[in-house]
Amino acid sequence: MRQIKARILALRCAACLVGAGWFAGQTVRPECDVPISFFADSNGDPMLDENGKRWTVHELNERAYWGKVREGACEPPSARWRQWFS
Incomplete structure (x- = not known):
């Protein structure tokens, strides 16, 4: 019984380490203020540009x-763990 509990504990610790590694390795953006402006239609959606393309606010x-x-002016995205030490 004691051996089973030790294995379960080892598996839980391994799962926590894998999860923490996955979380730390995710690509994230550093904080950077990026103002945008655009002309909007009556619904608040961006108007067509000069080429006839309608961009979304996200784009x-x-x-x-x-x-x-x-x-x-802004840093490119990097692994989350790199931002922990800067």
Whole structure:
């Protein structure tokens, strides 16, 4: 019985370590303010651009973020654990 409890404890510890490693390895964005502006229709959706494409607010935010990364104003996404030590 004692051996079974020890194995269960070892398995739980291993599962916790795997979970913590997975969580730490996830890619996340560092905090960076990225203002966006756009013309909206009566529903609040972005208007068509000059090429006739309708961008979503999420896509506009993504474009603005990656523009800031290219300019060097924002850090690119990195593993979560890297942000713990910076």
